Amino acid sequence: MNSTTADTRDTLSETTSENILRFGQGSAVLDARTGAPQGFSCDVDQRREYLIDPEIPWHSPDFYWGTGAVVTSVGARTWNTPTRRVGGENSERLEFDLHQAGLTLSVTRTGGEHLTERYAWRNTGDTDLDITQLSIEAPFNNYYPSAEKALAECVHAHVFAGGNWAWAYAEPMDGSAPSLGLIVTRGAIHSYSLQTQNESVFSNVRGHIVLNVTDHAIAPDSFGGQPVIHLAAGEQYVLETELGWYDSRPAFEARTNAPAHFSSYASKVGGSIDLTTTLDARPDQGLTMERTASGYRLTSEQAGTYYVHLSGHGYEAKTEVLFHESLPTTVAKRVHYILEHQVASARPGTLAASLVSVDTRTGLQVIDPFWNDWTDGSERICMAVLLQKAVNHGWTNAEDAEATQRECDGWRDFVEEHLLDETGASRRGSTQPTESFGKRLYDMPWVAQFYCEHFRATKDEHDLDMLVRILHRLSELGGKHFLSIEFAETSACAASLLREHGRADEARTILDSVVSSAQYFLSLGRNIPPHEVAYEQSVVAPLLSLLIEAYRQTGEATYLNGIRERLPWLLSFSGFQPDCRLNGIAIRHWDGHWFGIMRSFGDTFPHYWSALTTEVLLRLPKEVRTEETDLMASQILRENMANYAPDGTATCAFVFPSSVDGRAMNRADPLANDQDEHLNIWMRMIEEEGASVD
Known part of the structure; x- marks a missing residue:
């Protein structure tokens, strides 16, 4: 300029x-x-x-x-x-x-x-x-x-x-x-x-x-x-x-000298948010305000984000709050929408069970084998995990339950024919070249997550065999020196299922890989190697998850000390602004480009991987966990509900700034793509860490 x-x-x-x-x-x-x-x-x-x-x-x-x-x-x-x-x-x-x-x-x-x-x-x-x-x-x-x-x-x-x-x-x-x-x-x-x-x-x-x-x-x-x-x-x-x-x-x-304080920035429809202020408040349409002794009580009967406008004495301010549907309701609506719009049923053979992105403006499916984040693999795996978890929790609509399980069974056939090779290595999509198997280690724990859930539903020993094959192959490909998202959590889940079914030696081998990986990254100190990017929140969160699981397995103080040292690295990503899209939400600024149909760079708030911070906070050792970390964990889960609409549609990226490089933003991308892993994380935290459904 x-x-x-x-x-x-x-x-x-x-x-x-x-x-x-x-x-x-x-x-x-x-x-x-x-x-x-x-x-x-x-x-x-x-x-x-x-x-x-x-x-x-x-x-x-x-x-x-x-x-x-x-x-x-x-x-x-x-x-x-x-x-x-x-x-x-x-x-x-x-x-x-x-x-x-x-x-x-x-x-x-x-x-x-x-x-x-x-x-x-x-x-x-x-x-x-x-x-x-x-x-x-x-x-x-x-x-x-x-x-x-x-x-x-x-x-x-x-x-x-x-x-x-x-x-x-x-x-x-x-x-x-x-x-x-x-x-x-x-x-x-x-x-x-x-x-x-x-x-x-x-x-x-x-x-x-x-x-x-x-x-x-x-x-x-x-x-x-x-x-x-x-x-x-x-x-x-x-x-x-x-x-x-x-x-x-x-x-x-x-x-x-904040002019207002909110009891929270996100609440379930039917709940309320208390606003403490001496200023006058004016709500967006759809938000109801009731005067209280200290300010206002905010409620809404319709899910969505709403601006609260504050004024008085020459002062004008505004911020956003969110009211969302319950987790079971949101999951059921997403499952129904996925079954109706995101199963690629027009494709031949087992490809008909693949799950793909959809343009919510038109209902047309979006598949691009040359744009890795629009293939039928990688982050689209989270939809299959969501479907199976929904069945396992009993959170589908009654008329969808059988169809959802059939889709999960079909997706398992699809993944074994098209996304995995005989060694258990994965590739990013069904049309990717065969030499790409095992080139992206992120995907393998996510496929293993699905097998954990599918086994819980079917008790098919084949799922346990696949779990072992995938996680062992991940280690062979260098997984112990790579911070795969959900590696520690998925390994712990797999080990638990294996132990329960008489396969303790295999469980121990999987957990030994987690401890070995934790030792490796602890030895690197601050010199964390680049992954898909040089440094990000979704590198630090898996690092802490490794240390947490290693501490659970060994009780060794070196891992506890490592957790204490690195937790501030993770929390510094998270904002503390009084806004339902920012409070506790980690800075991420590229997801709209890679995953959205507008392909826009710019802060993506909230992005579902911010829920990785919740996983870390709820799994912290008792020596580190506090009321404040629990509160932040809950807030992150609820604020991510902004990405789902009442009709079951969703957005993979809300690009938050008003403009980016001269183009108007502050809007949701119309592509429903990869956002459902947030729902999976919330359900897993309910299962394993006692997180609240609300």
């Missing part, structure tokens, strides 16, 4: 003698030419980079902190290099000429206990104008170069754009302190966007985070509605923020 011209470069004057602003226990390092912060540094953790490193190729001064863009009824303009820069005592003032948009911009930054920033856009014309786009770059270093580097140098950026109630929190990826917190103290942030989130950098870069005073020009209906800002001639719009260092989330939350 470079607005520099030959004319403006000549007008710069009175630059600061030192391009550093001190605040608290750290400083802002200013770009010598533009005055924009190009880095924030903390004295106690000088290796940590809270902003994207200026030397990274896909980062440039166009995206430095505080640069931005505006669209008005007069025109449009970006800003980067000021026409005037004045330095003061631990402060700076920048002036920008935005006459193409009918504005000037004055930016002041002042150090101290906090770094305060003031942006003032003034209408310089003789007539009124409307601002429909006003965006400021906030390039937090939410980057995953490698596990070791990410844990040591990078941050997770948790953003809450609730209007006047808005903040961002850049937390070290290893869960250490301090974190860098931004709080809006005047004006509003009504949404956020992502830029440069494109395929050239794939899944290891979240992109440049952009804070939007309004994103009306691109996504007017996002985040509960984006305002148009009206400025009379000579009038100005002011946004003020403060940046500071915080040793904990509670310390930061206390500083935000």
Whole structure:
């Protein structure tokens, strides 16, 4: 976003003698030419980079902190290099000429206990104008170069754009302190966007985070509605923020002075959410509010997400809550929909029992053998597991029970003919080349999950034989040195079934593989090897699951200590924003591209793999598990219910930002694809860890 011209470069004057602003226990390092912060540094953790490193190729001064863009009824303009820069005592003032948009911009930054920033856009014309786009770059270093580097140098950026109630929190990826917190103290942030989130950098870069005073020009209906800002001639719009260092989330939350508190952000239809606030509240249609002594009681008879709008004393804020159907009801509806729409019954032979994605707009099935995440294997395995678990729990509609079991029996034939070879190795889809068997280790524990469930239903010893074959083959292919999702949980389930049926030696071999894998990854410390991406939540969760199962099997303190050390790595992925799509939900920003029909990068909230965090939290040893971890686990399970509609349809990806690379988002992808593993995880946690059905 470079607005520099030959004319403006000549007008710069009175630059600061030192391009550093001190605040608290750290400083802002200013770009010598533009005055924009190009880095924030903390004295106690000088290796940590809270902003994207200026030397990274896909980062440039166009995206430095505080640069931005505006669209008005007069025109449009970006800003980067000021026409005037004045330095003061631990402060700076920048002036920008935005006459193409009918504005000037004055930016002041002042150090101290906090770094305060003031942006003032003034209408310089003789007539009124409307601002429909006003965006400021906030390039937090939410980057995953490698596990070791990410844990040591990078941050997770948790953003809450609730209007006047808005903040961002850049937390070290290893869960250490301090974190860098931004709080809006005047004006509003009504949404956020992502830029440069494109395929050239794939899944290891979240992109440049952009804070939007309004994103009306691109996504007017996002985040509960984006305002148009009206400025009379000579009038100005002011946004003020403060940046500071915080040793904990509670310390930061206390500083935000939240105007409202929710008893939860998601509840079952028929239940309620208590809202404590002194402000007036206005609900979206379909949400009912009843006045209470401390605020409001929220209820709804229709499943869905709803915005709650808060106002009073010149203050405007908003956030989302969710009301969902019960787990058994949701499972039954999903099973019915899958049977009706996602069984590929038109295909020949055993392929007719395969399960595939579906475009919920049309009901047409979506199969692409060359796009791995749209094949009839890999993550589509979760549908077969869901069908069998639903039968085993008795959670199908009565008229669907027999058909569901027949489909599960047929799917077993399909998988043995098309997805597994004679050794038990899997491939990603029925049309994938034969040389691809065993190339993607993720899939094998998921197929083994299905055999666990199918055995519970049929007591067919063939299922146990297949369990042993698949898990042994996984070890032969390097599974003990690979963090397969659900490997530890599936191995524990398989071992339990084998022991119950007189096959203790095989059970012991499977569990020995889990312990051996845990020993290997414990020895690596922070140097976790890359998997499909360099570093992600669904690498750390399986790592912790391994250590938890190894501790259960051995009782050795080394595994308990490993769990304690690594748990903050996992929890730092999870947001704590007061929003039903964000609270406890792990940052994931690529799933819409790989799994959705819109193929859009951008934060996917909630994504079902966030439920892996629940698995870890509910399986924690008693020495580590707390009321807080149990509460987060429950919240994650309930918030993921946002991905299912009352008619049994579903979405594989809700791309959360208001826009990504200039395209409107904050919407659900129409593809029902891979989201059902969340339901499987919830049911397994009920079976094994006593999780609540509600």
